[in-house]
Amino acid sequence: MGTDLIRIGTRGSDLALAQAYETRTRLMTAHGLPKEAFEIEIVSTAGDRIQDRPLAEVGGKGLFTMEIEERLSDGRIDLAVHSAKDMPTELPDGLYLSCFLPREDARDAFIGHSVKNLMDLPRGATVGSSSLRRQALLRRMRPDLNVVLYRGNVPTRLRKLAEGAVDGTMLAMAGLRRLNLADHVTEALSLTAFPPAPGQGAICIESRIGDERIDALLAPIGHAETAAALACERAFLGALDGSCRTPIAGHAHLAGGKLLFAGMILTPDGKDAHEIETDGPLADAARIGRQAGEEIRRRAGTDFFASWS
Numbered sequence: 001m002g003t004d005l006i007r008i009g010t011r012g013s014d015l016a017l018a019q020a021y022e023t024r025t026r027l028m029t030a031h032g033l034p035k036e037a038f039e040i041e042i043v044s045t046a047g048d049r050i051q052d053r054p055l056a057e058v059g060g061k062g063l064f065t066m067e068i069e070e071r072l073s074d075g076r077i078d079l080a081v082h083s084a085k086d087m088p089t090e091l092p093d094g095l096y097l098s099c100f101l102p103r104e105d106a107r108d109a110f111i112g113h114s115v116k117n118l119m120d121l122p123r124g125a126t127v128g129s130s131s132l133r134r135q136a137l138l139r140r141m142r143p144d145l146n147v148v149l150y151r152g153n154v155p156t157r158l159r160k161l162a163e164g165a166v167d168g169t170m171l172a173m174a175g176l177r178r179l180n181l182a183d184h185v186t187e188a189l190s191l192t193a194f195p196p197a198p199g200q201g202a203i204c205i206e207s208r209i210g211d212e213r214i215d216a217l218l219a220p221i222g223h224a225e226t227a228a229a230l231a232c233e234r235a236f237l238g239a240l241d242g243s244c245r246t247p248i249a250g251h252a253h254l255a256g257g258k259l260l261f262a263g264m265i266l267t268p269d270g271k272d273a274h275e276i277e278t279d280g281p282l283a284d285a286a287r288i289g290r291q292a293g294e295e296i297r298r299r300a301g302t303d304f305f306a307s308w309s
């Protein structure tokens, strides 16, 4: 490996840092390297700085990634650790997702203030979420609820909930587990009842195409099954050409030697939705996702996207 430092770029949130440390630990174990072989560089992104608006309103791709990718492209860092869920389907020229770590729990969690279960909330109760997908799914399941914008990082949201700012909120199980905060969860929602975002629960590593030193470093920590599931989910997203204003759910997993995929698109008010379930060989992961995306697009019709975007 040589003696060159391995420079890891990450956002500075508690969750981003936990994911960067997990990556470093896996690399240390796989290669017998000391901590001193790594340097963790914290990069502030536009997504971190904008706190007062829904990010979908700000628009633009890569709000959480652009500043990190600039540092990758110009060689200031060697690899970047991201939540796969936050990654746009298209990356800057010369960069690629070179590695996926084994996926954590992909489910969404409901965290109630006064009741444990989402369905036990009284009529008109307030649920905070900043995710268009969660907002649309909530409105579909419980049209009576008052769904409000709720931003901030995971610990901030838990604090606001404890103070009674909302009656409940939704967060990814994966993030809560990585922060050792899973004991706050009052209900883990099933993958079918509340389908997760494409990429949810997976950590991915982005690096330069053709960087053989980094490819060799990452090879032993990559997880083939997660990589296939993510190829499928990201191809689904790509085929839908969804802007960040489109509520989209999608999840692939391996069962009985096959890749099973379930996807869904919704209108923001949750009134209209289209679902698809499909499967195929693991080797065809990207094709399965792309065809599911094309099929759901056909079924929904072009008006589905045009009516409210």
Ligand SMILES: NCc1[nH]cc(CCC(=O)O)c1CC(=O)O
Pocket (backbone or CB within 6 Å): 083, 084, 085, 086, 170, 171, 172, 173, 174, 175, 199, 200, 201, 202, 203
């Ligand atoms: N957009 C924020 C974000 N990106 C990844 C996670 C959680 C970790 C994951 O899904 O891997 C979260 C917070 C959340 O949705 O609760």
